[in-house]
Amino acid sequence: MSGGLGAQQDREKELEVLQFWKVRVESELDQVVAFWTKNSHDPEHGGFLTCLGHDGEVYDDLKYVWLQGRQVWMYCHLYRKFERFRQPELLDAAKAGGEFLLRCARVAPPEQKCAFTLTRDGRPVKVQRTIFSECFYTMAMDALWKVTGDTRYQREATEMMDQIVHWVREDPSGLGRPQLAGTPAAESMAVPMMLLSLVAQLGDEDEVLAGRYAELGDWCAQKILQHVQRDGRAVLENVSEDGQELPGCLGRHQNPGHALEAGWFLLQYASRKGDPELQAYVIEKFLLQPFNSGWDPNYGGLFYFQDADGLCPTQLEWNMKLWWPHCEAMIAFLMGYKDSGNPALLRLFKKVAKYAFLRFRDPKQGEWFGYLNREGQVALTIKGGPFKGCFHVPRCLAMCEEMLGTLVSNHA
Amino acid sequence: MSGGLGAQQDREKELEVLQFWKVRVESELDQVVAFWTKNSHDPEHGGFLTCLGHDGEVYDDLKYVWLQGRQVWMYCHLYRKFERFRQPELLDAAKAGGEFLLRCARVAPPEQKCAFTLTRDGRPVKVQRTIFSECFYTMAMDALWKVTGDTRYQREATEMMDQIVHWVREDPSGLGRPQLAGTPAAESMAVPMMLLSLVAQLGDEDEVLAGRYAELGDWCAQKILQHVQRDGRAVLENVSEDGQELPGCLGRHQNPGHALEAGWFLLQYASRKGDPELQAYVIEKFLLQPFNSGWDPNYGGLFYFQDADGLCPTQLEWNMKLWWPHCEAMIAFLMGYKDSGNPALLRLFKKVAKYAFLRFRDPKQGEWFGYLNREGQVALTIKGGPFKGCFHVPRCLAMCEEMLGTLVSNHA
Structure with a gap:
């Protein structure tokens, strides 16, 4: 029947699309990860330099806590889920990033509030009155726990998580936002x-x-x-x-x-x-x-x-x-x-x-x-900056690679 | 001598430029002021609605303290310095804007700190930890004093000025910025x-x-x-x-x-x-x-x-x-x-x-x-917004008109 034949042709076309993009996404992920491992690691203090020009050159050494946490998470995710990224270099950089956060992210320990920006050596520069630095901190710590089995990281993750939930659902006063009538x-x-x-x-x-x-x-x-x-x-x-x-x-x-x-x-x-x-x-x-x-x-x-x-x-x-x-x-x-x-x-x-x-x-x-x-022309030539780090692109490519793999297998 | 003739020709050309732009700037100032008097006044609460679309329609009724102060100053300046703007409508709107600021700008009177944004009826929405709301408040009060002779305005201007100078040169702690090591x-x-x-x-x-x-x-x-x-x-x-x-x-x-x-x-x-x-x-x-x-x-x-x-x-x-x-x-x-x-x-x-x-x-x-x-194409069609009010364009046109007038007279 032509209907059946049409449906089969459609399925074959879909499979072609899936296979084409699986190959493309996989190779792109390799290149993207290589960019960050080559250019962003800070061997001196741990953590990541994310203000990178088009060629990977560092144009500012401020460290953004969101981006520190996200890169730790990203490396752990790649290490845990992809055979070809089970590289000691990635794990070591993730751990060094996690230790940098443990050592420096909190503005006034043992208070849980984290900075938004830190100097390269970890002194607080700016604090936001939101929960997001703490959220990316939590994401990093949980990912490190899952990949290392070190319970220090797990404890950090759950303690910070509980603090965040408290701010959101019970009492936001710890975030420091003024209460204004309007x-x-x-x-x-x-x-x-x-x-x-x-x-x-x-x-x-x-x-x-x-x-x-x-x-x-x-x-x-x-x-x-x-x-x-x-x-x-x-x-x-x-x-x-x-x-x-x-x-x-x-x-x-x-x-x-x-x-x-x-x-x-x-x-x-x-x-x-x-x-x-x-x-x-x-x-x-x-x-x-x-x-x-x-x-x-x-x-x-x-x-x-x-x-x-x-x-x-x-x-x-x-x-x-x-x-x-x-x-x-x-x-x-x-x-x-x-x-x-x-x-x-x-x-x-x-x-x-x-x-x-x-x-x-x-x-x-x-x-x-x-x-x-x-x-659609490039307006900023930077590859990384205050809000762009090793996160959205590799997370997208990694998740798409995994989903495309599953879909291709299911189609076969 | 040809040099003298050339110099005279140059001076004539300059005069042409000055006269051309004097006419252009003068008529443009009229149109710009008309836009704001027609669209931005708030007869109910005093002050100005500055979130205006391309046709002058109000798309948001938040009041930005910088822009309230600037518009009061602008109206007073026009009233004081230009015969054709000595209109009761301008003075009344400036005074209503000044009274709105007196009544509502301070977040927690008698503290001097002013809000950055207010609701239309004057309740504080947002506070910045800088001096600029207070500066535009001062500018407005001094301009009102100069045009009305009401000493209430003068006292407000100098008291706020002294507070600002204290924050800048002696002790910024009243602005509420956290002291961070980095x-x-x-x-x-x-x-x-x-x-x-x-x-x-x-x-x-x-x-x-x-x-x-x-x-x-x-x-x-x-x-x-x-x-x-x-x-x-x-x-x-x-x-x-x-x-x-x-x-x-x-x-x-x-x-x-x-x-x-x-x-x-x-x-x-x-x-x-x-x-x-x-x-x-x-x-x-x-x-x-x-x-x-x-x-x-x-x-x-x-x-x-x-x-x-x-x-x-x-x-x-x-x-x-x-x-x-x-x-x-x-x-x-x-x-x-x-x-x-x-x-x-x-x-x-x-x-x-x-x-x-x-x-x-x-x-x-x-x-x-x-x-x-x-x-050079219009990217935002708004005429007014959180940072654009009745200030930079009319101030520029008014100052240019005055300077062009002086220059044309001197040339003659």
């Missing part, structure tokens, strides 16, 4: 997203912690889902405490890449729960809708910020194309395809991956450029 | 610049205050001059307390528009002092050099940020063209020409003014766009 009680989607990813990290291959944080995971998922607003037509970055839209720019603010990232966090959650209804909802609301409204019809690429009423955002960089939303979109669409089998999602993965490899990738010096103008 | 003791050029402009404002037509703040003015000028670094080849935004270059991106950071603004503050200071040597130095270091290195050779316009080593800045918006550096450059070059008579500076005024009128001006709806991409 500040709206806004909930940023970043907070439950970050916590949900920590729940997944800590519970990975650990039944005890998975159980311990199960209720927290449910709470995070519910909080994230509250950001679907306007009768299901938009994901908004900030909502009120009771899940209503906030007035003004704050309420209308959208970040398509962030919605897509939340999407794959929720897809993982739906898988853990075995909840196909949630999966379908997430694909619709957090993958397809943000992509459809966030993809630039003129030049391609995802806008960085948008306004839900289509007004002009006030952020100067709103129409730039940043690397990380495209990394998140690649993960989200491939995961959506893997979980649902919907070939439209594979086509979207391919569309985003083609754009990313064409525009962000630097075949000459390795790693990806991070910041393009609206038209 | 934070470099950096001095931002913005602080002495801001104070020098307040010294000029408070001392304008006031012998007593001019005398009281004379030493402060000298101190500010010296502090600003410390930012000329690298054997006089670069103005750096941040230097150490003892006037040395700081390491890393912070030390190499440049802002050509800010250097040009500092330039005309210093030219005014040199005029007050009657110091032609300083005038020549300032024209060279703060006008010509920042312009030569900061003007985009490919697309025209001043870059927003640069790195003194020519590396890529880490700010995403570094290569955008913002309205205010062009406003500052117009003032600086016209003032430099007025003070020195050097026709090269008039040519530079014309070059910048042509770019600004072509690219930023909106002949359809009034006011100027604020944010262009590198190529």
Whole structure:
């Protein structure tokens, strides 16, 4: 029957796409990891220099705690999950990064609050009144525990995690934010997203912690889902405490890449729960809708910020194309395809991956450029900086390589 | 003699340029002021709504204290210095803005610290740990005093000024910045610049205050001059307390528009002092050099940020063209020409003014766009926002109109 033949041809085409991208992603991951191992290690103090020019040269030696924690996590993940990255060099650098964090991240030990920026030798330069430095610290410590079995790291991870949960769910006063009469009680989607990813990290291959944080995971998922607003037509970055839209720019603010990232966090959650209804909802609301409204019809690429009423955002960089939303979109669409089998999602993965490899990738010096103008030309030639380290690109490539491997095997 | 004839022809050409721009600037000022009086007044609470779209529509009703203070100052300045702006509507709006600030700017009265953002009805939303809200508050109060003669405003201005000077020169602890072991003791050029402009404002037509703040003015000028670094080849935004270059991106950071603004503050200071040597130095270091290195050779316009080593800045918006550096450059070059008579500076005024009128001006709806991409296309369609209000454009036009008037008279 021609229908059967058509379906088989479609499946063969899908397999071709999967195989092509598996090879491409695998070799790209090697080059990206090589860029960071070659250029970013600090043999003197431990940790990582992430302010790197297009050729890997260090242009500033400040150390950003988010990026320290993320690189430790990334190296541990590669070491643990990929045969070819089981290299002592990676593990040693991850441990040196973890020890640097243990020694220097806290601003005033034994207080748990961590710095945002440190000098190269570990003195605090800047503190943010948020939970994110502490979250990436936790992510690093849990990954080190999983790869070394050293219980010091595990204790650090769970103690910091408990502190973060206390700040978020019980009492934020330790973060040092002033209480002002006019500040709206806004909930940023970043907070439950970050916590949900920590729940997944800590519970990975650990039944005890998975159980311990199960209720927290449910709470995070519910909080994230509250950001679907306007009768299901938009994901908004900030909502009120009771899940209503906030007035003004704050309420209308959208970040398509962030919605897509939340999407794959929720897809993982739906898988853990075995909840196909949630999966379908997430694909619709957090993958397809943000992509459809966030993809630039003129030049391609995802806008960085948008306004839900289509007004002009006030952020100067709103129409730039940043690397990380495209990394998140690649993960989200491939995961959506893997979980649902919907070939439209594979086509979207391919569309985003083609754009990313064409525009962000630097075949000459390795790693990806991070910041393009609206038209897709490189606007900043840096490979690393205050917010770009060894994380989004290799995490995307590693996760895509794993998913593509599974999909190719299943197709065969 | 042909030399004499040539010189006369040159002078006639200069006069043509001056007359042409005087007419243009005058009519543009009318349109810009009309945009703000039509769209930004808040009759209910006083003060100004500055988040305005391209057509003047309000897209957010948050009130930014910098912009409240600046608009009060601007209206008072226009009322006081221009016959055609001696309109009760302007004065009433300035007074209502001043009363709004008196009532709501302080976060916890009688403490002097002011908010950065307020709700429309005046409740504090956000506080910055800097002096600038308080500086624009002072500027507004002094301008109101000068135009109304109401001593309440004068007392407010001088009390806040004394508080600011205390924070800057004696004890910054009241600003609430944490003391961290790794934070470099950096001095931002913005602080002495801001104070020098307040010294000029408070001392304008006031012998007593001019005398009281004379030493402060000298101190500010010296502090600003410390930012000329690298054997006089670069103005750096941040230097150490003892006037040395700081390491890393912070030390190499440049802002050509800010250097040009500092330039005309210093030219005014040199005029007050009657110091032609300083005038020549300032024209060279703060006008010509920042312009030569900061003007985009490919697309025209001043870059927003640069790195003194020519590396890529880490700010995403570094290569955008913002309205205010062009406003500052117009003032600086016209003032430099007025003070020195050097026709090269008039040519530079014309070059910048042509770019600004072509690219930023909106002949359809009034006011100027604020944010262009590198190529000079409008990237944000807003006319006002968190950092753009009724200030840089009308201040530039008003000052240029006054200077062009003087120059035309002198030529005649």
